[in-house]
Amino acid sequence: MNKKYLLSYFKxxxxxxxxxxxxxxxxxxxxxxxxxxxxxxxxxxxxxxxxTSVYPMAITPYYLSLIQSNDTNDPVRAQCFPDPREMYHSGKVLEDPLEEDSHMPVSKLVHRYTDRCLAMVTETCATYCRHCNRKRFWSQPNNIRLKIRLQEMIRYLTRSPQIREVIVSGGDPLTFDDKTLEEILGSLKAIPHIEILRIGSRIPVVMPMRITKELCRIFKRYRPLWFNTQFNHPNEITPEAELACNLLQEVGIPVSNQSVLLKGINDSPDVMKNLLYGLQKISVRPYYLFHCDPAKGCSHFRTDPQAGVIMMEKIWKQSSGLCLPQYVLDVPGSAGKIPLQVLSKSIKNDLKKNKHFFDKFK
Structure with a gap:
């Protein structure tokens, strides 16, 4: 489904x-x-x-243009087209797999860790990803206006001097216009003990033209600011996406990637390696590879953790550390992200083989 065809369709x-x-x-x-x-x-x-009556659909024309129409297993299509399997639930899935709702001192502010919290400033995304662990919010948007929501967050943060970092997320905060985004960032940075801002957004992947020079100038004013995005397949690394990431990097905003391991999309060594190498080529740091959460509506995307470890073992042995993410399982509460490398039989065998070397440090 190429750009030319879509331009014609949309006139x-x-x-x-x-x-x-x-x-x-x-x-x-x-x-x-x-x-x-x-x-x-x-x-x-x-x-x-x-x-879609339960989990709404929204796809930007740009992201649609990355889909190969003749391939029902297309990795981009699988991430954004509604799938009947979203309605098949086992007893092992949860609406809120990370128990975020129970860690909200005020509406949509998640405080799971002592020194940082996550501010969900909107429920809207440019494109709704079918594997999203927050898809419970899609059909039940919060009716509290942003101004009121932000005021409640600021009050809590002001009273919490242990918090030094805020992740601005959603939904996708970059669906707001520049003025609104600057109001959000300015309000947070005005709190003396807030040292670091982070933005979580898939915009470089699903709507890269949103990253403009003016937006980057705004971000520059609030450094240190870190930008985390989510490329899940090599087909998403386009010239437009590269330009968006480069614009951020040119004003001193580091861009990191947090992929999700998705069955049938990126769970093969070759695909994952090409994704990681592609990210390294555009100076985007592969930060985390998340094991897919047991969220309701996402079961068909989940793989076995051991299969993920075996896949990553093959990549670890032939790739530079600069393009290797941590393969992690995010668990509820403050325990956070558990590295799944501990399951690696290959690493355990290497440790045994080199026991004599480690004995020298005793």
Missing amino acids: ASAKDWRDWHWQIKNRVTKIETLENLLGKTEFNEVKSKTV
Whole structure:
């Protein structure tokens, strides 16, 4: 589904395409639109509408353009098209797998760790990822206006001097306009003990034209500011995505990547290696590879942790440390991210083989 075809369908110009406001306005949110774009034979309309009645759909035209229409197993398509399997729930899945709701001292401010917290400033995303561990919020948006929500957060943060870092997330905070984003960042940075701001956003992946020079100038004013994004497949590393990351880097904003291990999308050594190498080439640090959370509606994306370890073992042995993320399992509460390398039989064997070397340090 290439850009030229989509421009024709939307009766849009190349200038429109480069405008992030146009991308947001023309997100695909209805099954009928997908049917018109791909043909009705591609979908079970009834089942797809059942899914979107619970877990809404939104896909930017840009992200749609990365999909190969003739491939139902396309890795981009699998991340954004509704799937009937989202409605099949086992007893092992949870609405809130990280128990974030029980760590909210005020609405949408998650305080799981002593020195940092996460501010969900919106429930809106440019594209809704079907593997999202917060998809419980999609159909139940918080009706509290941002101004009131932010005031409550600021009050709590001001009374909590142990907090030195705030992750601005959502939803996706970059769906706000520049003025609103600056108000959020300015309010947080005005608190004396807040030293570090982080932004969690998939915008470089799903709508890279949102990263403008003006937005980067705003970010520069609030350094130290770190930017975490989520590339999950090599097909997402496009010239547009590279430009977005470069614009951030040019104003001193480090960009790190937090992939999710997704069954059928990036759970093979070759695909994962190409993703990590591709990120390294655009100076994006592979930070974490998350094992997919047991979130309701995401079971079909989950792999066995041991399979993930075996995959990463193959990559560890042939890749530079600069392109190796930590493969982790995020667990509820303050325990946080547990490295799954501890399950590696290969690492254990290497330690045994080299026991004589470690004995020298006793």
